Amino acid sequence: MEEIKKIIKECISGNVRAQEKLYRMFAPKMFGVCLRYSRDRTEAEDNLQEGFIKVFTNIDSFRHEGSFEGWMRRIMVNVALSKYRKNNILYPVENIGDHDMPQFSDNIFEKFGAEELIELIRQLPERYRMVFNLYVMEGMNHQEISEMMNISVGTSKSNLSRARDILKRKVRDLYDEVKLNSNLPA
Amino acid sequence: MMNEEKNMDKIFRDKLEGFQMDPPPLLWDGIRETLLMQRRAKRVALYRWAAVAAMLAIAFFGGWYFNKTVEKDVPELAEQVIVYPERNNADENARVDIIEKSLTAKSETIDESDVSGNTTEKSAGLVESPRQKESLGGIPDPELQSPTDKYSVAPIKSQQAQSVLREEPVALKGKNKSEKSSFSDAEKRLIAENIRHKRDYSKNGSSWKMGMNVSPGYSSYSASHERDYANNMTYSATDGNSNVSAGISVQYKTKGRWSVESGVYYVQNGQKSESIPQLFAAYAADDEKTPPFTEGLYVNTDIDAEGNRMVMNSVAGIVEFESLPEGAEIEASLERAGSYSNALVTRGEFSQVFDFVEIPLFLRYLLVDSRVGLEVAGGINAGLVVGNNAYINNDYGLQNIGKTRDISAVNFSASIGMGVTYSLSKHISLAIEPRMNYYINSINRNPDVNFRPYRIGLYSGLYYEF
Structure with missing residues (x-):
């Protein structure tokens, strides 16, 4: 110190x-x-x-x-x-409703290393990436995020939800792919 | 659902919180170099401001000093008055007295040529008077990030048309992360560093420009007066003065086409008046039958005795006589148009001259940016009155008769101009610019007088850019 x-x-x-x-x-x-x-x-x-x-x-x-x-x-x-x-580039993204997502075990994330998770985050559309990082990693609430990013609280919530959905879908696809290729035990 | 989300967040947080990765070794070099450049730029900016401040101070005090020196050389005339009350013409009862004054120079060491010489030198002196940087965003987003690798977001219909607009680093343009180029990672980084540095250097386009200006020009005025004041006022001619101004100019050029200019200029403004041989002068001429009033131009103006001084309502304001000029007569009449009962009559010309030190603040815009450039300029000047003199120029020479009362020490004028510049070399250029300068306030505080000088000048100068 x-x-x-x-x-x-x-x-x-x-x-x-x-x-x-x-x-x-x-x-x-x-x-x-x-x-x-x-x-x-x-x-x-x-x-x-x-x-x-x-x-x-x-x-x-x-x-x-x-x-x-x-x-x-x-x-x-x-x-x-x-x-x-x-x-300030906005990526219009297909609306992925929560109900569209199959039941998902979040333990699947445990099977990935830090670098792979970072790679997944980096592939998120810019605004989703920002909101996900600020909420999950920096521990900010939606009010603070909305002020920092000049978006509404609702948009912040929606962006976080979509970021999570994208990450889940990617992880599932990736996991299926890897499982097919290497017969990785689930 | 909520728990699922919380668990997911926790996994990300736990795995990424302490994540570390060594950045490329070259990165520190880039940081160090940028910090050094910032420090250097700060130092240079400080030196430049100090140089500009020093030049302005020297020019200002130089102009003030020399002006003061010149004023001291103007001879003081004292009068020895012999009054001959004389009733002249019985047919014209209106005229009561004619006072004849003869004047002798107090200072015998100064002859007429000295007087005119001094004044000429004062005008000519103008020619010789002192003149006149964000984003380290640096490498914009390359297409490397294009989601074409194994983690591509297949279900997402990303409308990435806008990302096409994003600039790509030249060396990496068109390359996909999955398409390995012939460059190694280290070489790519090196190229990227070079591009970044090149941009940083090319961004620095601001500069300073200093120059000296000489401007022959014509100064005149617009004026209006209260009725009572005007009734006692000297004949208002529209004559202006031809004169020369000079100064030092300092310009700060931004990276774009705009620049800000200041400096110090020495400028003369004023007016001349003379009378046509009108009623009273004609009477004087008829009555006196004296050669001076039979032909030529006259100054024929009402004057008032105020305290122990004579005052005269001039176009620019009330002139306080310090002495009565040689070759002038005072006529006392009951039939004056105004309330003043005396008039001063002399053959010759009356003039008022105001010397200004002007500190401009101009905005310039470069319309044509080439070897022969064209620019427009406009802004305001703070005009400090450093000289205030009234003269009569008659057969006895140019005589300083006094000062104009109530002249404001600081006045403001607006300027507009359009100039042509010619670059002789990378650093040196010539410029010629017609400019008009108009005082936006009356330089006289007297509420009866609204006197606003203007000047049209052809400013030509030599500039050094650094």
């Missing part, structure tokens, strides 16, 4: 070595965050770079009141959100 404070202090004074040290400490974790919010790896790298530049430019505004990692994470999420707002 004290070490982080010292590194932050040195970063504020523009010490490049301290900046590199801080980057090496947090970059892998922040890259994991960026990967969840991005369409692909390249976009995640861009977001990570932009996020770290914002971190170093605004590091003097960190008040040491919460965790530094949490502060950085919010910056990474904000970078992704501001890009989303800027692009």
Whole structure:
């Protein structure tokens, strides 16, 4: 903790070595965050770079009141959100009603690794991906999400529901495919 | 259903919460380089602002200093008045007195040529007076993400027509993630880095432009007056002054076609008046039968004795005489049109000159962006009055007779112009721009007087861009 404070202090004074040290400490974790919010790896790298530049430019505004990692994470999420707002591309998606989904055992998700789950999230339409990440990973409620994304609470709820449905369908298709190919025990 | 959703969320959260992956090694280099560039850009911006502030300060104080020096050279004339009350013409009872004054120069070291020389120098001095950067979004979304790999969303009818609009990185354009190109991952990243840096550099298109301007021009005025004031006012001619202004211009050019200009200009405005040989001057001429009033142009104006001073209602406001000019007579009459009972008669020309230091704030738009460019400019000027003099130019030379009362120290004018620029090199260019400058407030605070000078000038200058 004290070490982080010292590194932050040195970063504020523009010490490049301290900046590199801080980057090496947090970059892998922040890259994991960026990967969840991005369409692909390249976009995640861009977001990570932009996020770290914002971190170093605004590091003097960190008040040491919460965790530094949490502060950085919010910056990474904000970078992704501001890009989303800027692009603001809406993907009209076929209405998939909950009743259309067959009964689904969520244990099936347990059979996938983190990278595979991230890959599934990344394939979601942009707005669904944002809402899913903000709700599930950042623990925000629909009111907060609606304010951040400038959408209605209803839309946020609907987007989350559709994101879940898409993920379930994808996992089921993928699981069936893998099971057929490798006779993986269910 | 709810529990199913909660379990699903929990699985995602547990598996992804501590997920880590090493970013490509080149990423840190990009961050470090961007931070260094930002620091450099901040420093350069600071130097530029400091340079601009220093130049403006030097130009302003230089102009003020030299103007002050010139004013000191104007000779003061003192009068020795000999009054000869004399009843002249019995047929014309209206005329009561004719006061003849003869004047002698107080300072004997200054002769007429000095007086005119000084004033000429004051006008000519104008020619020589001091002149005148988001998104690191960087690599836009490549088509790599196109859901064509094994996890494609088959049941989703995504209308991705809009995604076609998205820009693709040149090096990766048209490549699908599943279609492996001949580039290794490391090479792709390197190419992407290079593209990003190239964009960052090309974004930086703002610049500064500094230059010196000289502008020959014609200044005149629009004026209106209250009736009582006007009845006692000197003849309102429409003559303006030809003069030269000069200044230093500083422009901040944005990345687009807009630029903002400021600077410091030294400008003269004013007016000239003379009378046709009208009624009273004609009387004076007839009565006196003196050569000065038999032909030529006259200044024939009502004057009032106020306290120990003579005042005259001029077009630009009340002029306070500091001395009575040589070769002038004061006629006392009961039949003046206005309420003032005395008139000043002299052959020659009366003029008022106001010296301004103008600080402009213009917005410029480049209509044609090529070697020969065309741009329009418009904005406002804060005009600081640094000189206020009234002159009479008669057979005895150009004499400073006093100042105009109630002149505001700071006035505002609006300017509009269209100019042609010619680039001599990457950094140096010439510009010529006809510009009109019109004062939006009366420069005289007297409620009876609305005097608003304007000036049409041809601004030509040499500019340096950096």
